[in-house]
Amino acid sequence: MKLMKQLLAMATIAFAAAAQAAAAVEAPDVLVKRISQDVIETAKADKSIQAGDIKRVTELVESKILPYVDFQRMTALAAGRYWRDATPEQQKQLAAEFRSLLIYTYSGALSQIKNETVEFKPLRADAGDTEVEVRSQVNMARGEPVPLNYRVAKTPSGWKIYDINVLGAWLVETYKSSFASEISKGGIDGLIKTLAAKNKALASRPAAKAK
Numbered sequence: 001m002k003l004m005k006q007l008l009a010m011a012t013i014a015f016a017a018a019a020q021a022a023a024a025v026e027a028p029d030v031l032v033k034r035i036s037q038d039v040i041e042t043a044k045a046d047k048s049i050q051a052g053d054i055k056r057v058t059e060l061v062e063s064k065i066l067p068y069v070d071f072q073r074m075t076a077l078a079a080g081r082y083w084r085d086a087t088p089e090q091q092k093q094l095a096a097e098f099r100s101l102l103i104y105t106y107s108g109a110l111s112q113i114k115n116e117t118v119e120f121k122p123l124r125a126d127a128g129d130t131e132v133e134v135r136s137q138v139n140m141a142r143g144e145p146v147p148l149n150y151r152v153a154k155t156p157s158g159w160k161i162y163d164i165n166v167l168g169a170w171l172v173e174t175y176k177s178s179f180a181s182e183i184s185k186g187g188i189d190g191l192i193k194t195l196a197a198k199n200k201a202l203a204s205r206p207a208a209k210a211k
Helices: 001-013 020-025 028-045 054-064 071-079 087-108 170-204
Strands: 117-120 131-139 144-156 156-167
Touching: 028 054, 028 117, 028 131, 028 144, 028 156, 054 087, 071 156, 087 131, 087 170, 131 170, 156 170
Parallel strands: none
Antiparallel strands: 117 131, 131 144, 144 156
16 A cells, blocks of 8 residues: 555656646646656655655645646546535535545655656557546666556546556546445445544655655
């Protein structure tokens, strides 16, 4: 699980913030590659991040990652058919708690980034495509490279990630089963409370120990 979370973090930091004008004209794989290199180097060089400073790590996540992740769509896909039954307020709360959960999960892994690098594959897409899959691999200091793919959609504000595939598993599908289980026990409100409780616990831990 530790490796999975580290790889997911690397996948997410690949969508760090850039100027929106650049996002509108750059190909999604070009944007991801350029920004990921910047953020990975920042994480490696920042002593506070390496020490597990949750405040500093969260600031990096919020400033360089959140603008390029479509949490609304990601949450809707993870909630599946239950999303349509939720009220607008429940949808808002669920998306907020899911976003916080991913922030804490990825923040914990950011402090562990050492010598890993990301290598991107040629983009297989037509010029007019609005949804594409960006393929890459994480080169580990030890062991074989790990395939890492992203589903990205073009929005009015640029390309945004809405799903990640690590070790053959799509993130949305992974959460979909756990979300359905919680909803079956306590409804949408039950799921929101469960995520809120987990986020509260994660917020009190150093970034390096967040799980």
